[in-house]
Amino acid sequence: MPKPLTDQEKRKQISVRGLAGVENVSDLKTNFNRHLHFTLVKDRNVATKRDYYFALANTVRDHLVGRWIRTQQHYYEKDPKRVYYLSLEFYMGRTLQNTMVNLALENACDEATYQLGLDMEELQDIEEDAGLGNGGSGQENPHLISPSPPPVLSACFLDSMASLGLAAYGYGIRYEFGIFNQKIVNGWQVEEADDWLRYGNPWEKARPEYMRPVHFYGRVEHTPDGVKWVDTQVVLALPYDTPVPGYRNNVVNTMRLWSAKAPCDFNLKDFNVGGYIQAVLDRNLAENISRVLYPNDNFFEGKELRLKQEYFVVAATLQDIVRRFKSSKFGSTEVVRVDLSTLPDKVSGHPAERHPPSPDMGEGTVLVPLLKQKCCTKNRSPLPLTISFYMHLCVLPLSQAWDIVTRTCAYTNHTVLPEALERWPIDLFQNLLPRHLEIIFEINRRHLERIANLYPGDHDRLRRMSLVEEGDQKKINMAHLCIVGSHAVNGVARIHSDIIKATLFKDFYEVDPHKFQNKTNGITPRRWLVMCNPGLAEVIAERIGEDYIRDLDQLKNLLEFVDDDSLIRDIAKVKQENKLKFSAYLEEHYKVKINPNSMFDVQVKRIHEYKRQLLNCLHIITLYNRIKKEPNKNWTPRTIMIGGKAAPGYHTAKLIIRLITAVGDIVNHDEVVGDRLKVIFLENYKVTLAEKIIPASDLSEQISTAGTEASGTGNMKFMLNGALTIGTMDGANVEMAEEAGEENLFIFGMRVDDVDAMDKSGYDAMEYYNRIPELKLAMDQIAGGYFSPDQHDLFKDIVNMLLHHDRFKVFADYEAYIKCQDKVSALYKNPKEWTKMVIHNIAGCGKFSSDRTISQYAREIWGMEPSLERIPAPDDPRQ
Ligand SMILES: *Cc1c(COP(=O)(O)O)cnc(C)c1O
Numbered sequence: 001m002p003k004p005l006t007d008q009e010k011r012k013q014i015s016v017r018g019l020a021g022v023e024n025v026s027d028l029k030t031n032f033n034r035h036l037h038f039t040l041v042k043d044r045n046v047a048t049k050r051d052y053y054f055a056l057a058n059t060v061r062d063h064l065v066g067r068w069i070r071t072q073q074h075y076y077e078k079d080p081k082r083v084y085y086l087s088l089e090f091y092m093g094r095t096l097q098n099t100m101v102n103l104a105l106e107n108a109c110d111e112a113t114y115q116l117g118l119d120m121e122e123l124q125d126i127e128e129d130a131g132l133g134n135g136g137s138g139q140e141n142p143h144l145i146s147p148s149p150p151p152v153l154s155a156c157f158l159d160s161m162a163s164l165g166l167a168a169y170g171y172g173i174r175y176e177f178g179i180f181n182q183k184i185v186n187g188w189q190v191e192e193a194d195d196w197l198r199y200g201n202p203w204e205k206a207r208p209e210y211m212r213p214v215h216f217y218g219r220v221e222h223t224p225d226g227v228k229w230v231d232t233q234v235v236l237a238l239p240y241d242t243p244v245p246g247y248r249n250n251v252v253n254t255m256r257l258w259s260a261k262a263p264c265d266f267n268l269k270d271f272n273v274g275g276y277i278q279a280v281l282d283r284n285l286a287e288n289i290s291r292v293l294y295p296n297d298n299f300f301e302g303k304e305l306r307l308k309q310e311y312f313v314v315a316a317t318l319q320d321i322v323r324r325f326k327s328s329k330f331g332s333t334e335v336v337r338v339d340l341s342t343l344p345d346k347v348s349g350h351p352a353e354r355h356p357p358s359p360d361m362g363e364g365t366v367l368v369p370l371l372k373q374k375c376c377t378k379n380r381s382p383l384p385l386t387i388s389f390y391m392h393l394c395v396l397p398l399s400q401a402w403d404i405v406t407r408t409c410a411y412t413n414h415t416v417l418p419e420a421l422e423r424w425p426i427d428l429f430q431n432l433l434p435r436h437l438e439i440i441f442e443i444n445r446r447h448l449e450r451i452a453n454l455y456p457g458d459h460d461r462l463r464r465m466s467l468v469e470e471g472d473q474k475k476i477n478m479a480h481l482c483i484v485g486s487h488a489v490n491g492v493a494r495i496h497s498d499i500i501k502a503t504l505f506k507d508f509y510e511v512d513p514h515k516f517q518n519k520t521n522g523i524t525p526r527r528w529l530v531m532c533n534p535g536l537a538e539v540i541a542e543r544i545g546e547d548y549i550r551d552l553d554q555l556k557n558l559l560e561f562v563d564d565d566s567l568i569r570d571i572a573k574v575k576q577e578n579k580l581k582f583s584a585y586l587e588e589h590y591k592v593k594i595n596p597n598s599m600f601d602v603q604v605k606r607i608h609e610y611k612r613q614l615l616n617c618l619h620i621i622t623l624y625n626r627i628k629k630e631p632n633k634n635w636t637p638r639t640i641m642i643g644g645k646a647a648p649g650y651h652t653a654k655l656i657i658r659l660i661t662a663v664g665d666i667v668n669h670d671e672v673v674g675d676r677l678k679v680i681f682l683e684n685y686k687v688t689l690a691e692k693i694i695p696a697s698d699l700s701e702q703i704s705t706a707g708t709e710a711s712g713t714g715n716m717k718f719m720l721n722g723a724l725t726i727g728t729m730d731g732a733n734v735e736m737a738e739e740a741g742e743e744n745l746f747i748f749g750m751r752v753d754d755v756d757a758m759d760k761s762g763y764d765a766m767e768y769y770n771r772i773p774e775l776k777l778a779m780d781q782i783a784g785g786y787f788s789p790d791q792h793d794l795f796k797d798i799v800n801m802l803l804h805h806d807r808f809k810v811f812a813d814y815e816a817y818i819k820c821q822d823k824v825s826a827l828y829k830n831p832k833e834w835t836k837m838v839i840h841n842i843a844g845c846g847k848f849s850s851d852r853t854i855s856q857y858a859r860e861i862w863g864m865e866p867s868l869e870r871i872p873a874p875d876d877p878r879q
Contacts, residue, residue, distance in 0.1 A: 024105070028112035031059045050199060052118055053096075053126040057202040060099050060109065064243045066874030067103075068252035074871050075167045079328055081864050083168040085157060086317055088309060089293070090172050090255065091133025091179075092155045093527070093687030095203045095242075097124055101531050102159075102245040128196040129688050131178035132257075134297040135606045136521075136713040156524040156713075156850040162246035162253045163526070163550065164854055164866035171317040173309055174204075174240050174257035177292040182645050182684040187661035191295075191648050204240040204257075210323075211261070212237045214315040216308065220435045229435040235286045236261040237316030247526050247550060249870040258316045260289035296647045297606040298420040304428055311433060398442065402485070410861045411482035411489045412519070415710050416496070416504050417610065422478040423469060429476060440476060444468055447484050454511065465507050483508045483515070488861045490517040493711035493732040495752065519857055520735055521711040522850035525552050528717045532691035535574040536722060540842070543567060550868060553846035558839055568835045575698070575722055575838075582696035590683065595675040598637035599828050602723070603701035604685050604693060607646040607653040610708040614802065615810050616642060616701055617659055619821055621778040623677055624667050635676045636825035641693065643682030655798055657681065662787040662794070690714075695721045698834075699824060702727035703817065705808040707752040709733075716848040722838045726824055728813070732848070740844030744837045748820035749813035758812065765803050768811035775814050779803070 035058040036042055040051045047055075075082075100106040113120040133154070154170075161168035180191040218232035237258040244253040262283035268276065289312050294301065415421070429437045444467040455461050467484065469475045483489050483505060491497030497518035501509040509516055530537045530549055540548065543561050548554035561567040576596070583596040603616050620640055627635055642660050646653030664679035682689065700718030702709075702725055709731035719725060719736055726746040727733040737745045750758070769776055783799045785792030802810055827834050846852070851866075858864040 024108040025112045025115065028059055028105075028108055029116060031062060032056060032112065032116065035059055049123065050126050053123040054200075054202055056109065056113065056120070056123055057096050057127070060096060060103075060105060061202060061243075063103055063105060064099065064245060064252055067245065067250050068243045068254075070250070070874050071252045071871060072254070076328065080167045081862070082321075082324075083161065083166055083858075083862055083864065084171060084317065084321060085154075085161070085168060086171045086313060087154055088172060088313065089133035090130070090154055090158075090170060090257070091135070091687060092130040092255075093691070094124070094127045094129055096127050097531055098159075098527055099243075099245055101526055102163075102247045104248055128199075129178075129686050130196065130201075131194055131686055132172065132175050132293060134179060134293070134295060136711075156522065156527070157854055158244045158253065158255060159247070159524040159526055160522075160850040160854040162244045162251050163249060163524075164851060164858070165246065165249060165251055165869060165871070166253075166854070166858060166864060166866060168244075168253050170244065170253075170255035171313060171320075172255070172257050173290050173293075173313050174259040175290055175293045176259075179293055179295055179645065179686070180648070184657075184661060184681060184683045187658050187665070189646055189654050189657050193292075204242050207239045207241055207256075210239050210320065212239075212316045212319045213263075214312050216311070216432055218434065220438060227435065227438075233286075234263055235289060235312065236263055237312060239316075239320070249868070250873045251871055256317075256320070258290065258313055260287045260312065262286035295645070296649075297645075298415050298417050298608060298610070299647060299650070300420055300422050301649075302423070302425060302428065304432060307424060307428065307432055311436075398439075399446075402443065402446075405485050406487050409482075409486045411479075411486040413479065413489065413491055413496075413500055413504070413710070416499060417708065423475040424478065426468070426474040426476065437476075440467060440481065443481070443484065451511065461507060465511075479505075480508075483512075487515060488517055489515050490519045490861070491710065492519060492521045493735060494518050494520060495707075495729075495734045496710040496731060499707060499752065517860060519853055519861075520732060520847070521713050521716070522848050522853035523713050523716045523720070524850045525549055525720065527691070528694075529720050533574070533578065533695035533721050535577060536571070536695065539567070539570045539574055542570075550851070552849035552851065555846050556843050558843040562836055562839045562843070567839065568832060571722060571838060571842075572831060572835045575696075578696040579698075582692055585692060586680070590680075592680060594639045594678055594680065595637060598639045598675065598678070599698045599825075600696055601638050601640045601699040601701065602642075602693060602697040602718075603703075604641070604643040604682060604690065605712075605714050607644045607656055608650075609652060609656075609801075609806075610704055610808050612703050612705065612808055612810055612813075613642060613644070613656050613660065614798070615703050615813060615817055616640070617656075617663060618775065618778050618810070618814060619818060620663055620667065620677070620679055621781060622774050622818055623821075624663075624670070624673065625774065625777055625781075627673050627676055628670070631672050636828050637676045638825075639678045639680065641680045641682050643685035643689065643693070645685060652797065652801065655795065659782070659787070659795055659798060666787050690717065694718055694723070697721065697723040698828070699723060700725045700727075702730070702733050703749075703813075704728060704730045705813075706730045706750050706755050708808065716845070719841050719848065720845045722842055724824070724834070724837055724841065726817075726820060735847065736841075736844070739847050740841045744840040744844070746820050746824055748816040750809070750816075755809065758809065763806070763809050763812060765806055765809075765811045768814060769803060772811075772815060774818070775811060 032055050035055040036044070036047060036051065039058050040047065040054055042051050097106070100109055110120050113123065158168070158170050176195075176197060178194045178196055181194050183190045183192055213234045214237050215229065215232035215234055218229055221228045221230055238261045239256045239258055242255045242257070244255050245251070246253070262285075266286055267279035267282045288305065289308050294303070294306055294309075426437065429440075448462055448466060451462055451465055452458075463470070465480065467477055467480045469477055489500075489505065489508075491500050497516070501516055505516075526549065537546075537549070540555070540558065544554060544557040548557075558567075579596045579600060582600075583594050586592050586594060603611075603613060605611055607613055623635075623638070627633075646657055660679065660681050664681060667673060667677055667679050682693065694714075694717050697718055700715060700723040702712060702715045702718075704712075706728050707730065712731040712733065715725060715727065715732055715736060719740070724744075724746065725733065725736060726748070727736075728749045729737070729747060729751050733745070733747070737747055769779060779799065779802070781787065782795050785794070788794035827837070855866045858866050
């Protein structure tokens with residue numbers, strides 16, 4: 001077997017990562033040494049690998065600084081409409097390589113580190129992931145707040161907004177602990193704290209001069225002078241800025257994350273010696289707001305701390321938006337004060353305006369409602385909006401304030417799973433944000449008045465559409481609040497947008513059909529191709545040039561070469577190299593040996609019943625039983641890899657991980673099976689691991705129950721990296737099949753209509769179990785302890801669920817899935833046909849660039865025009 005090129009050798013050959021300007025290399029070396037000396041305060045005798053990483057990161061960061069300042073000056077001078085993207089989650093991954101790629105510095109840095117006797121890849125591996133998110137949504141779709149019409153997105157979106165020259169800001173929370181690190185101990189998931197800031201973060205800059213107060217608790221006083229929110233507790237929001245470079249256009253936008261700080265006088269009211277010590281100790285209580293990311297994916301946990309986090313980011317951000325608006329050429333002076341209502345036209349998401357926040361309200365409170373929309377959008381959790389601020393700050397009548405809110409905000413829905421939708425108990429809300437609750441009640445009153453006028457006598461409709469849900473415990477339905485407070489509402493794939501109109505938000509659609517839109521998600525081709533799969537990026541560039549990196553639709557030009565043997569060979573070769581490299585990585589870091597010539601069959605995503613990792617497990621067990629039965633048949637060897645984190649409180653998801661590891665233990669040690677079937681649980685799936693496994697994958701498992709996965713973005717990453725998809729007609733899979741041709745995907749199973757029909761007729765799992773012998777065998781093995789010899793009933797909860805209360809109908813798709821997998825195995829025996837299908841998929845990927853997604857948000861919701869123009873580079877690129 002030929003030895004694969006190292007990444008270093010590969011980069012020397014390729015152009016997509018920027019040319020190694022010779023003059024650049026010596027400058028880079030000088031600056032690297034300067035940082036080692038002055039910033040790290042080390043010499044090469046005592047410097048550690050981590051010191052070298054920091055020296056390199058600082059060297060690269062220097063190239064951002066001049067562009068960052070210039071971009072912000074440019075925005076000040078041109079005063080374009082701004083987009084504010086608020087999200088509780090930014091799943092950014094690492095920054096060093098992304099910065100080098102977007103600034104075309106990678107080859108030069110590689111050469112410089114090489115000349116210094118260092119291995120750049122090894123240094124890159126020292127960087128911690130910024131894991132400030134749970135999964136796809138935080139990552140690909142941010143929630144945005146946009147200007148007049150604004151909306152939302154996340155890490156891919158930030159990259160695309162900068163690459164498209166939009167004046168965009170990401171706003172979120174600087175969690176001290178991001179998504180937990182997952183360890184597998186005796187087959188079980190164990191969580192460890194993600195102390196990602198321990199060694200410092202070279203990419204952020206604290207801005208204490210822009211600290212803002214955020215108020216909580218207290219009570220409302222209705223006086224002749226107006227309404228006052230008094231006796232509040234104050235927490236300070238301290239911003240940290242991270243640069244977001246566009247792809248080779250000299251644009252550098254800002255992501256601003258807030259950290260909670262207790263005020264100096266926190267709890268110091270009654271000052272005495274004992275009180276003083278305790279008061280200082282108690283500062284932790286206030287600062288807990290930004291301590292840790294809630295690790296739930298598609299699940300709403302109504303904890304007060306979470307509501308505090310949501311309000312914290314919104315209140316701090318709104319104040320910041322108002323401050324910028326007031327100091328902008330447009331917003332300064334009297335204009336704002338007099339006519340706030342121009343905000344939606346000029347400032348996206350900038351609703352704010354006006355003079356100093358009233359101390360009573362806590363600046364920022366107001367716009368919250370607006371923002372919330374945006375926020376809501378993406379994040380699986382809508383923020384609490386509220387309107388109060390507006391009124392207080394702006395001294396506007398509610399109707400005018402609310403009009404600005406709705407013209408400014410847009411709401412993106414990210415899931416239809418009922419358990420994921422935010423519904424805050426009134427009591428909790430009342431205690432934490434009493435004034436905001438009053439305003440929500442008033443908004444609801446006006447909203448219901450309008451509905452009652454439209455549908456006289458239809459009381460059930462009023463109940464269904466209310467922002468306040470009645471019941472044992474009254475709750476605020478945040479999705480309803482978002483719809484009412486937005487001028488645009490969208491889903492994130494065509495099928496999902498259709499479903500919300502037909503089911504979840506049907507009543508709202510009937511009343512305001514013009515609000516509803518679709519914006520199919522996308523991924524950034526910079527991180528998810530150029531960065532993670534340079535070999536493939538280069539093979540493509542050799543055929544069609546490299547403009548496709550900015551304009552992914554050009555991938556369709558590859559179709560010209562679909563029968564070209566040399567392209568087929570090159571694509572297959574890159575895949576094989578990526579597989580070898582990943583095999584070596586697994587062996588080194590996880591001590592497992594796999595067969596790099598087997599099919600890499602991969603399902604990586606959060607562990608959740610709706611994603612149906614259990615269906616994958618049943619296929620594994622079925623394959624195993626078949627191999628055992630006929631060991632001499634010509635089986636297509638597979639290495640099946642499953643990875644993903646379970647929410648720490650989600651018992652079934654944790655048991656699913658245990659089942660996967662248990663099946664792996666039996667299968668992997670069965671000598672009859674040998675290396676024709678291996679089952680690997682990939683520990684601690686995160687962005688950095690995704691960047692390694694996806695380019696090495698042959699088959700991508702996207703097998704959710706039709707109607708449950710809003711879009712998915714993992715599916716798109718695999719498609720762009722030359723894996724074939726086995727999937728249901730769910731989320732963006734539907735559009736992937738449309739773009740690549742349905743014959744080029746392995747589509748199986750129930751469609752949404754079939755699932756709906758089955759919900760009506762009733763789903764009877766036992767019927768499938770009794771009728772399908774291979775299914776029965778697999779279930780009997782799980783239930784009988786075949787995979788858990790030490791504890792026969794270990795999986796009883798899973799067995800019970802699958803047989804008696806499976807909301808996601810795993811058995812109903814079992815037969816179709818197994819048949820479809822048989823087709824996959826057969827095709828894999830024909831590498832040429834397989835690779836041709838891969839080329840059709842890559843060529844059909846254009847639609848799934850987040851550049852396309854963001855352009856549509858910009859034009860159709862935010863009222864902005866994207867642009868591929870560059871802004872001037874700083875004279876000295878290092879300034
Ligand atoms: C892309 C991505 C996801 C989302 O995957 P889906 O298959 O769309 O659920 C989750 N986690 C990580 C680390 C990712 O990179």
